[in-house]
Amino acid sequence: MNRKIFYSLVLTAFITMTVYGQQKATPEQPEYYSPAPKVITPGSANFGAPSDAIILFDGKNLDEWEPTRRSASIEKWTLVDGTMLVNKKSGDFQTKRKFKDFQLHIEYRIPSDINGSGQSRGNSGIFMAALPGGSGGYELQVLDNYNNSTYVNGQAGSIYKQNPPMVNACLKPGEWQRYEVVWIAPRFKEDGSIESSARVTVFHNGVLVQNNLVLTGDTPYLGNTEYKKNSPSPIKLQAHGDKSEPISYRNIWLREL
Numbered sequence: 366m367n368r369k370i371f372y373s374l375v376l377t378a379f380i381t382m383t384v385y386g387q388q389k390a391t392p393e394q395p396e397y398y399s400p401a402p403k404v405i406t407p408g409s410a411n412f413g414a415p416s417d418a419i420i421l422f423d424g425k426n427l428d429e430w431e432p433t434r435r436s437a438s439i440e441k442w443t444l445v446d447g448t449m450l451v452n453k454k455s456g457d458f459q460t461k462r463k464f465k466d467f468q469l470h471i472e473y474r475i476p477s478d479i480n481g482s483g484q485s486r487g488n489s490g491i492f493m494a495a496l497p498g499g500s501g502g503y504e505l506q507v508l509d510n511y512n513n514s515t516y517v518n519g520q521a522g523s524i525y526k527q528n529p530p531m532v533n534a535c536l537k538p539g540e541w542q543r544y545e546v547v548w549i550a551p552r553f554k555e556d557g558s559i560e561s562s563a564r565v566t567v568f569h570n571g572v573l574v575q576n577n578l579v580l581t582g583d584t585p586y587l588g589n590t591e592y593k594k595n596s597p598s599p600i601k602l603q604a605h606g607d608k609s610e611p612i613s614y615r616n617i618w619l620r621e622l
């Protein structure tokens with residue numbers, strides 16, 4: 366075999382192997398084994414917390430919570446029959462801990478004898494991140510809209526004055542209802558300007574109502590929405606000033622992401 370034929374055979378073999386190698390994908394190619402996801406124990410069917418959750422309220426005490434108003438004469442929210450009862454006189458209540466990104470489970474109940482209409486019918490709210498000093502924040506609305514209409518971007522399941530829920534998944538007043546929330550906090554630059562917007566996904570009573578919504582800023586009752594540097598932040602529950610009977614909360618847990 367002369368040298369020319371030898372080299373052309375080597376080249377042909379190389380090209381064949383290269384082409385064959387590219388075409389011969391194996392199922393194993395995209396598979397990897399490390400790092401392995403952490404093993405946890407899922408909660409029970411009654412929406413109990415999984416083993417890696419931070420328990421914010423399990424009916425035993427209010428140790429994880431504090432009023433946002435710092436007055437010495439403040440009345441706290443109260444523990445009644447294993448539930449946390451909103452005290453409208455004392456103002457909003459917030460977690461002592463601060464969080465950034467999380468999965469939150471929370472249950473609420475609007476009394477069966479609720480009265481009022483529009484925004485004055487079982488109004489409370491879950492602020493995924495309170496602003497400094499306990500003011501404002503980003504509110505997921507709590508309201509009785511089982512048979513009560515209001516502006517749609519202010520009804521239960523809405524991100525207040527920004528985006529209505531995809532569906533109305535309200536249960537009757539008197540029944541326990543639940544939210545599952547995935548909150549990705551806004552990111553800020555050193556000078557306090559916004560780097561990336563907040564995002565939220567919400568299930569109301571197991572039904573998707575907000576799908577990875579990008580927030581335009583906070584959710585004020587009055588005025589323009591804007592971002593204010595506030596991360597990490599407490600989670601805050603609203604003591605709304607409407608005249609209707611107070612709301613109860615229970616079974617609140619969170620997993621940091």
Ligand code: MG
Pocket residue numbers: 488489490504506507603605
């Ligand atoms: Mg509200």
